[in-house]
Amino acid sequence: MRRIVVCCALCGAGARDLAAVGLPLALLIALTRSTEVQSAVPLAHFTVIMALLAVTGGGMSAILAHVLGRLASDTRPAWLSIALALYSLAAAPAATIHATFAQAEVAVSAARMFAQAAVVVLLAVAVGAPPLPCNFRGWWISGLGLLLTVVVAAVAAGFPEAALVVVQAAPVQLGLAIAGPLAGLALAIVGWVRRGMTLSVVALGCAILLLMPIGGTGTDEGPVAEPGLTFPSTQLFGMLLVLAGLVQLVRKTLVAVDSSRAEQQEELRVAKMDLVHAAERDHELRNGLAGLAGAAHVFKARPSGEEAGLLSSAVAAELSRLNTLLRPPDAYPPDARQTYPVLPVLRQHVALRRSLGMDIRVDAELGLCALGSPSTLAQVLTNVLANCARHAPGSPVRIQASRVVDTVRIRVSDFGPGVLPGAEQLVFGMGVRGERSQGDGLGLHISLRLLGTDGGRMFIRPARPSEPGCTVVLELPAAVPERAVFLQPAALSETA
Amino acid sequence: MRPGVDSVGAVSDLVGYSVLIIDDHELFSTSLRMALRGHGLDAHQVPVKGVEDILARASQLAPGLVVLDLDLGKDDGGRWVNGVELVGALCRTGWKVLVVSGSVDQPGVAAAIAAGAIGSVPKSSSFELLLETVLAAASGRSVMAEGERHGWLTQHRNFQAQERELARRLGRLSVREREVLELLAEGNRAGAIAERFVVSLTTVRTQIRAILVKLEVNSQLEAVAMVRQAPRR
Numbered sequence: 041m042r043r044i045v046v047c048c049a050l051c052g053a054g055a056r057d058l059a060a061v062g063l064p065l066a067l068l069i070a071l072t073r074s075t076e077v078q079s080a081v082p083l084a085h086f087t088v089i090m091a092l093l094a095v096t097g098g099g100m101s102a103i104l105a106h107v108l109g110r111l112a113s114d115t116r117p118a119w120l121s122i123a124l125a126l127y128s129l130a131a132a133p134a135a136t137i138h139a140t141f142a143q144a145e146v147a148v149s150a151a152r153m154f155a156q157a158a159v160v161v162l163l164a165v166a167v168g169a170p171p172l173p174c175n176f177r178g179w180w181i182s183g184l185g186l187l188l189t190v191v192v193a194a195v196a197a198g199f200p201e202a203a204l205v206v207v208q209a210a211p212v213q214l215g216l217a218i219a220g221p222l223a224g225l226a227l228a229i230v231g232w233v234r235r236g237m238t239l240s241v242v243a244l245g246c247a248i249l250l251l252m253p254i255g256g257t258g259t260d261e262g263p264v265a266e267p268g269l270t271f272p273s274t275q276l277f278g279m280l281l282v283l284a285g286l287v288q289l290v291r292k293t294l295v296a297v298d299s300s301r302a303e304q305q306e307e308l309r310v311a312k313m314d315l316v317h318a319a320e321r322d323h324e325l326r327n328g329l330a331g332l333a334g335a336a337h338v339f340k341a342r343p344s345g346e347e348a349g350l351l352s353s354a355v356a357a358e359l360s361r362l363n364t365l366l367r368p369p370d371a372y373p374p375d376a377r378q379t380y381p382v383l384p385v386l387r388q389h390v391a392l393r394r395s396l397g398m399d400i401r402v403d404a405e406l407g408l409c410a411l412g413s414p415s416t417l418a419q420v421l422t423n424v425l426a427n428c429a430r431h432a433p434g435s436p437v438r439i440q441a442s443r444v445v446d447t448v449r450i451r452v453s454d455f456g457p458g459v460l461p462g463a464e465q466l467v468f469g470m471g472v473r474g475e476r477s478q479g480d481g482l483g484l485h486i487s488l489r490l491l492g493t494d495g496g497r498m499f500i501r502p503a504r505p506s507e508p509g510c511t512v513v514l515e516l517p518a519a520v521p522e523r524a525v526f527l528q529p530a531a532l533s534e535t536a
Numbered sequence: 537m538r539p540g541v542d543s544v545g546a547v548s549d550l551v552g553y554s555v556l557i558i559d560d561h562e563l564f565s566t567s568l569r570m571a572l573r574g575h576g577l578d579a580h581q582v583p584v585k586g587v588e589d590i591l592a593r594a595s596q597l598a599p600g601l602v603v604l605d606l607d608l609g610k611d612d613g614g615r616w617v618n619g620v621e622l623v624g625a626l627c628r629t630g631w632k633v634l635v636v637s638g639s640v641d642q643p644g645v646a647a648a649i650a651a652g653a654i655g656s657v658p659k660s661s662s663f664e665l666l667l668e669t670v671l672a673a674a675s676g677r678s679v680m681a682e683g684e685r686h687g688w689l690t691q692h693r694n695f696q697a698q699e700r701e702l703a704r705r706l707g708r709l710s711v712r713e714r715e716v717l718e719l720l721a722e723g724n725r726a727g728a729i730a731e732r733f734v735v736s737l738t739t740v741r742t743q744i745r746a747i748l749v750k751l752e753v754n755s756q757l758e759a760v761a762m763v764r765q766a767p768r769r
Contacts, residue, residue: 302741305756306725312757313723316764327561330659330666334567337663341574351566358563430560 053232053240061244061281068277072269081269084140090272091136094249097279098128104286105242106178111293116230116239117286118178119166120246123159124282125182127249130155130189132275135252139272149207150196155189156216156252163223163246167230220250239289245281248274321365328362353396361426364419379519382408382417382441382448389421390439398429404441410448410516412494417516420487420498424452424512432456432509448516451501455509459500491516551576553674554600558582558590558622559636561605564659568603571667577674587622591629599630601674604653606637606644620651627652634673636666643699646692655680702762708750716743721760 071077102125109118134152138145162181172178196203206212224247231240251274335355343351386402393400410417428437432454441450491498494516501511555577559565565581572579578600582593594602604622623633635648635656645656657669657679673679709717712733719729730740744756753759 298745299741302726302744302756309720309756309760310723310725313721313760317723326660327564330663331561331563331567333663334564334571334666337667338567338570338574341571343570347570351563351570354563354566358561 053238054229057228057232057240057244061241061248065248065274065277068273069270072273078269083268086269087139087272088136090276091132091139094272094275094279095128095132097276097283098124098132101279101282101286102128102182104283104290108286108290108293111290111297114169115171116166116169116227117289118172119162119169120227120239120242122178122181123162123166123246125179126155126162126185127159129182129186131159134189134193146200146203146207147193147197150203151189151193153207153212153216154192155185156220156250158185158188160216160219160223160250163220163227163250167223167226217252220252221247224248224250239285241285242282242289245278245283245285248278248281251275251278324365325362328358328365331358349395353392356392357396357422357426360419360422364422367419378413379409379411380414382410382450382516385414385417385421386439386441386450389418389425393425393429393437396429398425399436400425400439401436402439402441404439405443408441408443408448409519410496411519412496412516416490416494416496417514420490420514421452423487424514427512428452428454428456428510435509443518446518447496448518450514450516451511452514453507453509453511458503458508458510550671550674553577554597555579555670555674556582556590556594556597556600556602556631558602559605564605567663568667568670571663572670575671577671587625590622591625594626594629594631600632601670602626602631602633603670604633604635604648605659606635606648606656620647623648623651623653632673634670634679642691643695646688646695649680649685649688650692654678698765702765705751706763709747713743713747713750716740717747717759717763720744720756721763 102121105117105121105124109115109121131152134148134155138148138152162185196207224243224245227243227246228240231238231243252271332355335351338351339348383402383404383406386404390400390402425437428435433456435455438453439450440453441448443449488498491514496514496516498512498514501513503510555572557565557568557572557579559568559581569579569581578597580593580597582590604626623635626633633648633653635645635653636659637645637656645653649656654673655669655678657666659666669679706714715733716729719732720726724732726740726744727737730737733740748754748756748759751759751762753762
């Protein structure tokens with residue numbers, strides 16, 4: 041089953057690429073074979089210019105393929121790079137020399153055919169993509185290829201008769217003419233099969249690049265051996281394909297490299313910010329310790345009843361604040377949710393704040409139960425009420441709690457300056473503080489996260505001109521009292 | 537070791553001497569106020585409500601000593617400017633300003649001393665030492681050696697030069713880039729920022745690259761370090 045899918049994908053991608061490459065190629069061949077075009081273009085100049093462009097393109101492609109291999113840690117482009125370098129260094133120059141002024145030279149023919157064969161072999165190696173020989177840079181292989189080409193030319197010049205036999209042998213010519221495009225096609229097929237980085241377009245370019253005239257060696261001209269416009273043109277076309285494919289691949293790979301670098305930087309930055317937040321917390325803890333040390337000092341002097349009361353409530357508030365700071369919000373496992381009555385928690389805080397001199401009143405529905413942890417609600421209330429005291433000092437505070445569908449909604453209102461319109465969301469950000477606030481800006485942020493772990497949320501009601509002050513709304517998942525289950529419409533419809 | 541207050545005589549001079557405690561940490565300021573009152577000083581806690589408010593409160597008292605908490609180098613550097621403004625304004629109206637700082641906040645303390653504060657005490661020192669220093673300062677004794685003072689002033693000049701450079705680079709950012717940088721500095725991931733602004737991740741990444749180039753830094757780490765150093769309005 042999977043094989044069929046792979047085959048279909050292969051055929052689809054292959055057909056698409058082949059069509060995209062084959063149609064322009066057919067057009068190009070038709071154009072260059074038409075007599076009008078042939079008579080209009082000066083052949084010798086054209087061949088040289090095309091060869092020059094192909095060699096330049098080959099050099100660029102070799103470098104790009106090398107970079108690609110290094111960037112992607114892939115040996116296939118590395119081998120391709122070696123093949124392209126050898127093409128530019130040996131195969132293309134030899135073919136050009138042969139085509140323009142040395143068709144009769146057997147040494148040049150031999151060199152041309154050897155270089156071509158070497159390129160084809162390297163391309164075939166790229167199909168298998170074995171690891172590069174270690175301590176042996178790719179460029180050396182290309183250099184070696186060039187050296188061997190020269191040696192072959194020299195040998196052929198030394199033994200022209202024997203060389204002519206080899207060069208003109210039909211199987212050699214035919215094999216060479218077929219092997220190049222075949223190797224390119226094999227590489228393209230590997231590209232279609234493999235997902236991710238595909239060298240298919242590049243490989244098809246190589247296949248076209250390695251098309252070569254059969255015959256054309258020595259004195260006689262074979263049936264296909266027409267030293268006309270066609271082969272230089274197809275060569276350049278192939279080289280352009282190779283170049284375009286490589287440019288695209290390098291660009292894609294660079295984007296991937298950039299992206300992974302950005303991700304790494306992001307990890308570092310986020311880790312650093314955690315450290316910074318820990319440092320801020322340490323700072324707050326140090327402030328708290330300084331306060332506690334001061335309180336201890338004052339208690340030594342046995343303060344009067346009223347002062348002692350004030351100081352001990354301040355100590356309690358500070359301890360609660362430090363506790364909140366120290367408890368990571370993630371410390372609550374999700375299964376710690378329990379059903380608890382809301383009203384006692386509210387009353388406790390109201391009593392505490394009232395003892396600190398706040399004009400505070402609570403108005404709540406009876407029997408309200410929430411799902412979660414009562415200590416979460418307690419800590420969030422501590423933060424919210426501390427905010428009221430800080431931003432609306434002296435203002436009365438009203439707490440209303442009611443049930444709305446399946447949530448318990450607690451509204452804490454003061455009559456202070458309120459929050460600027462539009463800033464309702466912003467105040468929950470880490471380190472956001474009011475102009476007048478000298479707090480650390482952690483309070484509301486921590487509260488929001490705490491509530492979130494219980495499945496609750498918290499927001500600031502947008503300011504209304506008719507009602508000054510700030511209203512913070514806490515929403516907790518409501519716990520359904522056992523008896524009330526049967527009254528739920530949803531439950532009824534399910535049983536029906 | 538700072539000069540101590542050794543005898544009742546030294547303290548009796550200070551009866552009724554006004555001390556203003558400007559610190560948002562309620563327990564600390566309450567304790568300090570009570571301790572100073574125990575020594576007969578006329579100590580007051582001032583709720584932190586902005587510069588004008590504090591100055592108005594100060595003008596109602598005979599000028600004495602201000603114990604000021606400097607909490608700088610954090611996200612909302614608004615107080616960076618306000619704190620220094622406060623020190624300057626209080627000094628001009630005849631108050632002496634003693635800085636207490638909860639963290640090692642070099643630029644803040646340096647700026648406060650350059651603006652005329654007579655010295656600084658870290659909150660991490662013992663409460664007794666802190667109290668002694670406050671009493672010493674109130675009785676008019678020096679709480680900072682001249683050399684130390686010069687050191688702070690030199691540091692302040694260096695910090696200012698750094699800040700100008702920072703402000704120059706941050707000034708190159710567009711409004712959106714500035715927003716992105718702020719979010720990065722809060723520890724948000726690029727993905728979260730993209731969601732927030734309803735743009736693609738690529739867009740945010742491009743913006744981040746532009747920010748790095750404009751700030752002349754090589755990594756996001758350096759960029760957020762810069763934005764956290766920079767003073768803000």
